Structures are given as C-alpha cells and as structure tokens.
Amino acid sequence: MQEKKIVKIKKEIGGKTLTLEAGRVARRSDGAVLVQYEETIVLVTVVISSTTQEERDFIPLVVDYRERAYAAGKIPGGFFKREGRPSDGEILASRLIDRSIRPLLPKELRNEVQIIATVLSASESSQPPTLAIIGASGALSISGFPYIQPIGAVRVSMLKGEFTINPTDSQLKESELDLVVAGTKEGIIMVEGEAREVEGEVILKAFQEAHSCIKEIIQVQEKFISQAETEKKEFPLYKIEEKIKKEIEEYAKDKIESIEGDWTKERKDSYLDKIHEEVLTQFLPAYPDKERDFLIILEELKKEKMRQLIIGETKRWDARGLDEIRPISCEVGILPRVHGSGLFARGGTQSLVVATLGTSADEQRINGLQREEISKRFMFHYNFPPFSTGETRFLRGPGRREIGHGFLAERALLPILPPEGSFPYTIRLVSDILESNGSSSMASVCAGSLCLMDAGVPISEPIAGIGIGLIKEGDKTVILTDIQGLEDRLGDMDFKVAGTRTGITALQLDIKISGVSLEVLKGALEKAKRARNFILEEMEKTIKSPRDQLSQYAPHIAILSIPQDKIGNIIGPGGKVIKGIIKETGAEVEIDDIESKVSISSLDRESTKKAVDMIKQIIQEPKVGEVYLGKVKKVTDFGAFVEILPGREGLVHVSELSDRFVKNVSDVIKVGDEISVRLIDIDELGRLNLSKKKV
Secondary structure, three states: OOOOOOEEEEEEEOOEEEEEEEOOOOOOOOEEEEEEEOOEEEEEEEEEEEEEOOOOOOOOEEEEEEEOHHHHOOOOOOOOOOOOOOOHHHHHHHHHHHHHHHHHOOOOOOEEEEEEEEEEEOOOOOOHHHHHHHHHHHHHHOOOOOOOOOOEEEEEEEEOOEEEEOOOHHHHHHOOEEEEEEEOOOOEEEEEEEEEEEOHHHHHHHHHHHHHHHHHHHHHHHHHHHHOOOOOOOOOOOOOOHHHHHHHHHHHHHHHHOOOOOOOHHHHHHHHHHHHHHHHHHHOOOOOOOHHHHHHHHHHHHHHHHHHHHHHHOOOOOOOOOOOOOOEEEEEOOOOOOOEEEEEEEOOEEEEEEEEEEOHHHOEEEOOOOOOOEEEOEEEEEEOOHHHHOOOOOOOOOOHHHHHHHHHHHHHHHHHOOOOOOOOOEEEEEEEEEEOOOOHHHHHHHHHHHHHHHOOOOOOOOOEEEEEEEEEEOOEEEEEEOOOHHHHHHOOEEEEEEEOOOOEEEEEEEEOOOOEOHHHHHHHHHHHHHHHHHHHHHHHOOOOOOOOOOOOOOOEEEEEEOOHHHHHHHHOHHHHHHHHHHHHHOOEEEEEOOOOEEEEEEOOHHHHHHHHHHHHHHHOOOOOOOEEEEEEEEEEOOEEEEEEEOOEEEEEEHHHOOOOOOOOHHHHOOOOOEEEEEEEEEOOOOOEEEEOOOO
C-alpha cells in the first residue's frame, strides 16, 4: 500500500484548538480525517463505491455515527459487555451529519457513499457530533470526490445574553439556547436545537455568530485540503437519454403548463395522473424498461410548474395563499381509559398523542459517554404507520426519521413542563400519525400540547409548531407558511419552528440548496411566529389550560423529604419495615437515599395516603407530653413495653399503669393490646418513659 502524506492543521476556534489530520490512520478508505477538539477525537472515514446503482432514484448516502465506550473510559453495560445497536443519541448524530452533507451532493449521483464517524476519545467539554460533521466534510473533500464543497459546524449556547461557541456540558445545563448549526461560506444549510422561549431576534444573532465561526472552520479546511494529496476521481452522474427526455417533454410539457393556479389540489393531481397514464400508454411499448425515467421527467415538469405558479402567480398547488394555513381541528379526551389524549389536524396531517403518567421507576436510564448515568422523566415517541400516506409496507421498529421527529417534539415541549419537585411524575407521550401531508412533527407538537393539558399536567403555556418552506428561483425568493408534502419535496427549505407566544422552544432547518441567507431566515421566523400564534388561538378554542385534576386512572404520587438518618428506619432490618408498608397498603414505595426522598405511589388515593401516614410515623420524633396510641409488645414483672411509633418502644412502669395498685402486670395488660399512653420523659440514653394513668 502506498504511503500517504500526513497532513495536520490547527486553528483556535471558540477559544479551543481545532485540529484536522489525515494520512496517519484508515488509509484504505477513500478519505479519512481525525478531528480533535481539546481531548475529544473523532475519526471520520468515507468510502465511495466504484459501481453505480442506477436502479435507485435517490442519492445512496449512508451515514453512521458510533461512540466507543472506551472513549470515555467506560465498559458497556449489559450481558455482552460490548457496544450493540446504535443508541438514540447516535442515530440523532447520524441524522445531523446526513442532513448537513446530503444537500451538497448532486441528486443524479448513483455511487454509494458511506460515511462512518467513530468517537475515539471524549471529554465532557466537547460535543463530538459537530466535529463529525466537520470530519465528514474534510474526508469527502480529500477523497477525490468532485461534487463537494467544504462545510463547517458549531454548537452555540447562550447564557444571560452572551453567546458561547462549542460550550461545555456544564455550560449547556444553564444555557437558554442550544443550537447545532452547519453551513457553507454562502449560508446556513442545517440547524437543530432547542431554546427556553427565546425570541426570533436572538435566534438570528445566534445564527450570525455561528456562521461567522463556520467560515473560519471552512478556511481551515481549505488549507487542509490544499496540503493533502488529492486526486480528483470521476463518478458519472445518472442521465436520462436525451431522445427519451425530448419526446416526453414534447408530449407532456404543454399539457402540464396548461394547469391553472386556481384549480384545486385534487383537480391538479387527477389531471397529472391522467397525463402519467397517457405517457405510459404512448411510450412504454417503445421503451419498456424506462418507466422510472418517465416518472423522473414528469416529476421535474411538475416541479417546474409548481414553482412557476408560486413565483409568478403567488398560487400554491392547493390554491392557498402564501401565508394561508390549512384548516385546523382539535379534540381532547377522546380515549376514556388513558391518562390524556389530544387529536390535532392541520389540512391533510393528523396526529393523535396519548399521555401516560408514571412514577420515578418508569424513568428512562441512559448510559452514554457521560460520566454518570442520565435519567429522563419526559419521553416523546413518534410513530409513522404506512396508512398515514395511503401506502403499504412492513411494520418494523422506529427508523431514524421517527426517532428524529420524536426528539424534536420532545425538545419543543420540555421547557413548558412543571419541575419534578412540584409534579413528581414520569411523562410519556406517544404520537401516532394518522394522516400525513406536511410537517407531521409540528402537528405532533400541537397534539402533544393539547394532550398534556387534557392529562392535567400543569404546563406553563401551550405550544404550537409550524413548517415554513422556501422557493428560490434566481433573484426571486418566496417564503411559504404551512408547507405540505409536495412543497417540502420539490421546494428548497423545510424549516420547522415550535414555541409559545413568548418565544421559540425548538427548531429544525434543512436546506436543499447551497445555503440560505440570514435575511431569508429572518423572514421565515417572522412568518412562523404569526402562524404559531394563529394555531394557538385555534387550539385554545378546545382547551385553554390544564385540567384541575389528573385522570382517575393515573397513579397518585406523594414525595416526602426525610432525614438521612431515618432511611434505615423506613427500610428496617432486611427490608422488613418497607415490605410491611407495601403489603399493608398496596402502594409502591421507593427510596432515594442520595436525595433523602421517599416516593409513594398507588392507583388508589387512599392507599397512597395510608402509606404516607405510616412513613410519617416512622420518621416522627417522639415528643414529651404527647399522647400516642401504642401496641403492647412485651409484658414483664415491672411493667410493659409499648410501641408508640414504628420501631420506637417505651416502658410503662407498673406504677404508671393505673391509679390503683397493680400486683401482676399481666392482670391488666396483655401483648397485642392497643392502649393510649403519654410520653412523660426521655432519659439521657434516649429511652422513652410512658404513662397510661396520666392519659
């Protein structure tokens, strides 16, 4: 194997040193880059197949991001003690890379491109996914692939109005904003992030800070690429035969051009279906194996017409105005046995979200590269069944898209949830998409907000979300509110924005062109705000605020703070006391000895109350002068021992049993009797002296 030249470039970015290196490892790949930022190192490799897959009608790009447990000095949990299937975090990172790289590849590419990012070393102060995006750009650029331009990526946080580039984990915990931004020199191409009800102007400033830094990273890459030994390779792009293209266009173009902007979507689609059938009838006998090419040509003509109507006539495919939102309907409480439900529809998109409330035992434990295990008390799971788009396919587990959409909705709703101290429940929301034609993730956010209120979760404010699109032709740019599936597929931008009336809580941006300016993003954020407020008004016609009570089927939870030295009393020898409480009441009792808290839960309110009372008795300190109802545990010649509190016994001396003389204690009291006694003294050894006659 021919030795490769080792290239290494360093540059300070965000106050820390970014290093790009190639030529030392993974030399059999087409391109391999080690990206280092402080003590975090990510290896990104690219391999491009030499054969084409012409039967495909999409870019065969595969991205995998994997974290090695050794990177953080950890051994994986589980029986096998090795890394298994990718975690949700790894899948989300893979999506970030894919969404950053895919817009830059030509849509006619049919050579399979595989990008693998492997985290080799991870500190708690550097986020590897952003480094993986930079590494993917660098590895593609030095692979000889001719169709790529360098991109950069950074993470941006904000605390008290001050932006931080590539913040530490501790800074992110306190941050009001957390964005991952990727872009070219010309503009931004991908955004993913969350915020604590931040105004659009602040988001724009964050974009500006990020893009300024991205341009610095691209300069580093350009220097790095110029020093690497790169030989451009040829990867032929898929082309339709000119003869076929010309014949189809001559037959169908004028027909498609005759479509009127005022026609309904149904009429337009029906008309195109008829043209499609005519094309097959006319040309399939002459070109029996070229049906896929016919579809590509017709789709391109449809795209041209759709964009022409929007740019020239400001008429959308479904005849809506540019800022017109499709009809909205909202329902709550439609499922009687669940803890909360919300059904939200916007045009041809419909989401059913169902809430389930659980205890701390239902929290999700995540063991990643962090030093300590993380617990999640809020989960949002998104399902996309095939019937939602009128299709048939095998039902399998959630794919990357489902995980990504669920995470976006989870981020959007998280800022409005009550703190655990005032609402000690684990919350799981599940969105089942029943119909889909545009921004089902934002419909899930709206339905999720309705569902939380129906469940009685005391959220701070309702939340809504909207998808914003873009059509750019030359110098003309048109921003679209509430895009449907066609405008997403054939348009230039999919910008999802969710938030309250106060501000933005989550956003996701995907661009299909080489970048979008801050001016365009400003206009998109303004339109998103107006649309958000309109949707919130529609939602409030159904439910304005959380219900006063939880569902009768939800668990009843109580949290008690207890002294650290009382934990042993509650547990008892061999767990005897806590097992007794659980058996007698039927409630679940969980002890957090780190936080010194006890969680009591049951489906029956009385069971919870009974368990709380029993635990309060255990941790209660005896007070001199108080009267207690106790149980006789032992009888002796000199008196009786009575348990006045769980685990706390005192002596009733024979002289304190009665006003009259007692010759034999057993004549007046027996083991198991319940008697009222007064605590008259606690001696220096902590022994309790009780009196029956002073009650």
